[in-house]
Amino acid sequence: MCGISGIFDTRGGRRIDRNLLQRMTNVIAHRGPDEAGLWTDPGVGLGHRRLAIIDLASGQQPMATGDGQIVVTYNGEIYNYQETRALLIDCGYQFRTNCDTEVILYAWMEWGEACLQHFRGMFAFAIYDRRTETLFLARDRLGVKPLYYSVLPDGMVVFGSELKALLPYPGVSRTIDEQAVEDYFAYGYVPDPRTILRGVYKLPAGHSLTLRRGRSIPEPKPYWDISFHTTHPGTAEELGEELIARLREAVKIRLVSEVPLGAFLSGGVDSSAIVAMMAGLSNTPVNTCSIGFDAAGYDESGYAERLAQRYHTNHRSRRVSPDDFGLIERLALAYDEPFADASALPTYRVCELARETVTVALSGDGGDEILAGYRRYRFHAHEERVRSMLPLGLRCSLFGFLGRAWPKMDWAPRPLRAKTTFQSLGLSTAEAYFNSIAVVRDADRQRLFSDAFRRSLQGYRASDIYRDVMEKAPADDPLSQAQYADLKVWLPGDILTKMDRASMAVSLESREPLLDHQLMEWAAGIPTAMRIRGGQGKWLFKKALEPYVPHDLLYRPKMGFVVPIDRWFRGPLAETALSLASSATVTETGWFNPEFITQAAQDHIKGLRDNSRLLWQLLMFDLSLKHLVNQPAAAGV
Structure with missing residues (x-):
């Protein structure tokens, strides 16, 4: 690299x-x-x-x-x-x-x-x-x-x-x-x-x-695109066998190296699949590494240990405090542009750990997008079935009213948090999917920005990006449209940016077998009924992996690299949250509504609303702009 x-x-x-x-x-x-x-x-x-x-x-x-x-x-x-x-x-x-x-x-x-x-x-x-x-x-x-x-x-x-x-x-x-x-x-x-x-x-x-x-x-x-139009014939067993064969080949060609090579092992489905394939292709133990957290609700390291023991890998794990926010300034320099995926912090830490023993590491990035692993895909498919039952005008009237009337209750049990669902049901397919991935939704961005800044946008809305991509997608169903849009927008913008900057900051090469374009072109033809079935995302992939990965690991709820920024902004970063409204970025640009930011910080600290993602965005925006605008020349990472 x-x-x-x-x-x-x-x-x-x-x-x-x-x-x-x-x-x-x-x-x-x-x-x-x-x-x-x-x-x-x-x-x-x-x-x-x-x-x-x-x-x-x-x-x-x-x-x-x-x-x-x-x-x-x-x-x-x-x-x-x-x-x-x-x-x-x-x-x-x-x-x-x-x-x-x-x-x-x-x-x-x-x-x-x-x-x-x-x-x-x-x-x-x-x-x-x-x-x-x-x-x-x-x-x-x-x-x-x-x-x-x-x-x-x-x-x-x-x-x-x-x-x-x-x-x-x-x-x-x-x-x-x-x-x-x-x-x-x-x-x-x-x-x-x-x-x-x-x-x-x-x-x-x-x-x-x-x-x-x-x-x-x-x-x-x-020079390239991917189509979801073609659907492969065959039984689930036949397609599952071919999926594993194609994955194994994609892993094999990524094992060529003249320097030490290993793999990230989070304990999730995708990284476990990669390590299982590597173990079957290698005559020596695979080098694996993972990050654990000193908080049970965020820690997957036990699953990684089990998979490592099954395949007798040279496994290294390091525990990280849930208050490991000391990298914030360093990440702002590494990413240059504002980048608000907080999982960049543990991603950096696991890259740092890997680099101690290897120069190349294989990762499981891309599996959720092409194989339909995100929970939002299941919600989107379910909501689309409801949307298809009613004309848009009636949906807008009925669910629009319910969305406005229903209180926002972040603190309540999940069945009572229906406001977002009602709002989505009253929207078009593309607008609803954008709402499911937006960090700050349209209504809150309207309050976040000043009147002058909103006028400067001249009617432009961020949702235009996903709407345009989904409307032009070479796909026949709403699930495929959403996957296509994520492959074109979310994957390069978030997931791959996160891994590239984190790995390169420590001079580590990351390789992603699940992003092999030949594998992805084939996987796009998996029937939608085999991508999501019985409320289970990545259904075909998980069935195909049953001989290789423990059942409870395959079918446990997805966690990902969760970072407790909600707790940070109620604890050690509470003062930082309250100071965001008076930062130079907010006060000197004139783009923001300081009163809204102050209220968002106070509501979060009091536990009335979870505004941690907005506060994190503001913090990373402030740090990045100080680097980009005020520095006379770029500084090295």
């Missing part, structure tokens, strides 16, 4: 300042502590930081072809590089190394932009072709690896693996995008392609961008 950076002059061959390129590259040194490299030519400069995984002796970057005409800087892994290399050798190419980087170079020479169709892996890379004065940027299909870029008024394009890599370049915007603020407080992150900074973008997952000197700058172009 690595970090990349670069500068490209779209208008001519202006000299590239190597010292500036070096600074851009150095601020992401944590992504590649082993080696650093720069390459410049008139009008173009490429930077690289290397975390050596494969071909340790000769995989240095930026790497050029033998004639020096094509140069690449690359972050990621092409898992099928050996097969692709063999194809290219048959085409007459001669290789000097045994690494996947050189495969990318000759794949570009042979297939051009279509080279992406030959790659199976996670990647973000930039290729410069001197023959045509072309810069080609690409990001993997699911967005495992990030790529930021900005087009400046003078025609310069700068790019990098993290937002901080762009910030040393003069002229890169530090102006906050108001629509991104709306997005952040709805989702807890800023969805692609927007970033928190106006004029700075993320290259979307499954897209490429071709820049040719002297030509206008095009929009990024998609």
